[in-house]
Every structure is written in C-alpha cells, then in structure tokens.
Amino acid sequence: MSLDWIYYAISWILLRWHALWDAIGIPDGPVLGTNWAWILSIVFLVVTLRVILFPVFVKQIKSQRAMQALQPKVKELQEKHKGDRETLQKEMMELYKTEKANPLMGCLPMFLQIPVFLGLFHVLKRLNPDNPGRTLYGWTVDQFDSATHSALFTVPLPAKFGSTGAELSQLGYTGGSATVKIIAGVLVLTMMATTYLTSRQMILKTGWAEDPQQKMIQRLMLYGIPLSLLVSGTLFPIGVVIYWVTNNAFSLAQQQWVLRKFPPPKTANSKAASVAARPATGAAAAKNAGKNPVQPAQRGLFGRKQAEPEPTGPVVDTKALAPKPGAKPVNPKKGARPATKPKG
Numbered sequence: 367m368s369l370d371w372i373y374y375a376i377s378w379i380l381l382r383w384h385a386l387w388d389a390i391g392i393p394d395g396p397v398l399g400t401n402w403a404w405i406l407s408i409v410f411l412v413v414t415l416r417v418i419l420f421p422v423f424v425k426q427i428k429s430q431r432a433m434q435a436l437q438p439k440v441k442e443l444q445e446k447h448k449g450d451r452e453t454l455q456k457e458m459m460e461l462y463k464t465e466k467a468n469p470l471m472g473c474l475p476m477f478l479q480i481p482v483f484l485g486l487f488h489v490l491k492r493l494n495p496d497n498p499g500r501t502l503y504g505w506t507v508d509q510f511d512s513a514t515h516s517a518l519f520t521v522p523l524p525a526k527f528g529s530t531g532a533e534l535s536q537l538g539y540t541g542g543s544a545t546v547k548i549i550a551g552v553l554v555l556t557m558m559a560t561t562y563l564t565s566r567q568m569i570l571k572t573g574w575a576e577d578p579q580q581k582m583i584q585r586l587m588l589y590g591i592p593l594s595l596l597v598s599g600t601l602f603p604i605g606v607v608i609y610w611v612t613n614n615a616f617s618l619a620q621q622q623w624v625l626r627k628f629p630p631p632k633t634a635n636s637k638a639a640s641v642a643a644r645p646a647t648g649a650a651a652a653k654n655a656g657k658n659p660v661q662p663a664q665r666g667l668f669g670r671k672q673a674e675p676e677p678t679g680p681v682v683d684t685k686a687l688a689p690k691p692g693a694k695p696v697n698p699k700k701g702a703r704p705a706t707k708p709k710g
Contacts, residue, residue: 370503372485377503379414380489383407384509394512399520404513408486408523408605412612415482416620422475427624429471430568433580436465458579469580479613483606490603493524494536514538521549523605553607554599560614562592567618571625 447454500510527550565587
C-alpha cells in the first residue's frame with residue numbers, strides 16, 4: 367500500500383503554514399541560527415492535527431471514565447473467577463461489550479498519529495540538496511531549498527543525533543557534530559520526559575485500573591514508551607522530535623483543561639481517595655491525639671481567635687451563692703441526721 371497520500375497531506379499542511387508566516391512577515395532567513403518560519407510550521411502542524419483529532423480525544427476520555435465506572439464489577443469478576451484466567455477474560459470482554467467500553471481506546475489517539483510521524487519523518491528525511499526529486503509532494507524548488515537549509519540553533523532540521531559527518535556535510539552543515547548531539551540529545555530527553563508526564567497526569571487523576579489488561583496498558587504507556595524513545599529518538603530527525611515535544615506539551619495542556627472542567631469520579635484506587643481514607647499511625651496519630659478538633663474552627667479571619675461560644679444551659683449566679691459579709695459561716699455537717707448506733 368502506497369503512503370504517498372500521507373506525504374502529500376503532511377507536505378500540504380507544512381507549506382500552507384509556511385506561506386502564512388511568510389505572508390505576515392516572519393523572516394525565512396535564520397535569526398539566532400534558527401529558521402523560525404519552518405519551526406512554527408512544524409509547531410502548527412501539531413495544532414492542526416490536534417484540532418482534527420479532538421473528537422477522538424473526547425471519546426478517549428469518555429472511554430476511560432466508562433472503564434473507571436466498571437472497576438467494581440471487574441473486581442467482582444476477578445474474585446469470582448480467581449484462578450480461571452480464560453473464563454475471567456471471556457466474562458470481562460462480555461462486560462465491556464455490554465457496557466460499550468473499550469480498554470484499547472486510551473491508545474487510539476497515539477495510534478492515529480503514527481502515520482503522521484511516518485509522513486513527517488519521510489518528508490524531512492528527503493530534504494537533501496542532492497535529492498533530484500525536489501518537486502515531489504507539491505513542493506517547489508525554492509520551498510525545497512529553503513526547507514533543506516532550515517535549522518534550529520544552526521543545526522539542520524533533517525539532522526539526527528546519530529548523523530555522521532558525511533550526512534551533515536550533505537546538508538551543508540559546517541559546524542561540529544558535538545553541537546548536533548547536544549541539541550538533539552536535549553530534545554530527545556525532553557521528548558521522553560513529556561511523554562512520561564502525559565501518561566502520569568492521567569493516571570494520577572484516574573488511578574490504576576483493576577483490570578490486569580488495562581493496568582498492563584497503563585504501565586506500557588507510563589514506562590515502556592518513554593524508555594523506548596531513548597533509542598528510537600536518536601534516529602528521528604530534529605524536526606520530528608520538535609513535533610513530538612510540541613504534541614506532548616499540547617496534550618498536557620489539553621488533558622489538564624478537560625480534567626479540571628470534567629473531573630473524574632473518585633474511586634477506591636485513586637490517589638486522593640486512598641490518601642483521605644488512610645488512617646493516621648505512629649507519630650502522626652500521637653500528634654493528632656492531643657489536638658482539639660474544634661480549635662481550627664475557633665479562629666477567624668487573619669488567624670485571630672474568636673470568642674468562646676455562649677453556654678446553652680441555665681446560668682448560675684455565683685455571686686448569689688457566695689456568703690454575705692459578716693454572716694456566720696454555715697457548717698455543712700450541722701443539722702445533718704446523726705447516724706444511729708446499731709442495737710446490741
């Protein structure tokens with residue numbers, strides 16, 4: 367199957383954004399060793415695709431909420447079919463089908479962006495002054511030459527962490543390979559960190575899944591994918607890494623907005639619920655035992671101590687009970703009935 371349609375689509379979006387930046391006066395030449403028009407074109411390629419994929423992102427959030435709501439039923443099935451893995455998987459798939467929940471929906475947005483990574487990787491890889499196919503995928507010769515010499519802090523966008531000296535010289539780069547490795551290495555580490563934070567942000571809000579299959583997917587998203595980027599990221603052109611970092615930053619902001627506007631329901635395995643339900647032990651319990659639980663409520667604005675509350679029972683006048691001046695003190699034993707002696 368030919369992937370030319372992906373290359374044409376990626377190229378068309380890049381060239382449209384580049385034409386817009388050129389029209390509003392952003393220079394195509396390097397400023398601080400950076401061709402900002404091409405950098406912004408890659409950044410807004412992310413914005414374009416995230417807007418297109420926003421309905422899919424909403425479905426992903428709804429699917430995750432549905433999976434959360436099913437956790438009690440999943441736990442019941444696990445207890446019921448403990449030791450019978452085959453029956454457990456069959457019952458859980460039937461439960462997902464009945465409740466219209468898909469445990470793989472959380473990975474769908476990432477899977478849909480794989481063709482974009484492949485397309486951008488191919489488009490940037492072919493940016494070479496010696497490439498005869500300069501007009502492929504809708505590019506003009508001037509656009510191709512401009513993109514070929516685009517750079518981030520003097521490092522060409524088609525360059526990679528592992529680019530050899532010969533490959534860098536073909537791109538017209540005359541600087542040292544150490545600069546390329548530093549820029550590419552910082553971007554790859556940033557890509558790994560933002561990928562990890564994107565998954566961690568969602569897990570902290572929703573908690574770990576009870577379903578083993580869903581939990582395995584969460585572990586893969588949290589640890590497996592960021593670690594795999596340590597190797598594969600060195601093979602990506604710098605332009606692709608810029609795309610990935612921008613996409614992760616966009617995902618972090620988008621998830622934060624959705625989770626604030628539509629907070630997930632608290633479950634027994636969520637972090638907030640587990641912390642609230644955890645009893646105080648040890649030094650913390652001893653410290654809290656001597657505290658007056660009403661004390662915080664007795665302080666008003668700016669920490670000033672408020673007046674003690676008025677008593678609700680009958681008020682006793684202590685002055686009335688006190689003896690009058692000059693009066694003979696009353697012996698409480700006087701007048702008391704003497705004890706009778708036992709008859710013997």
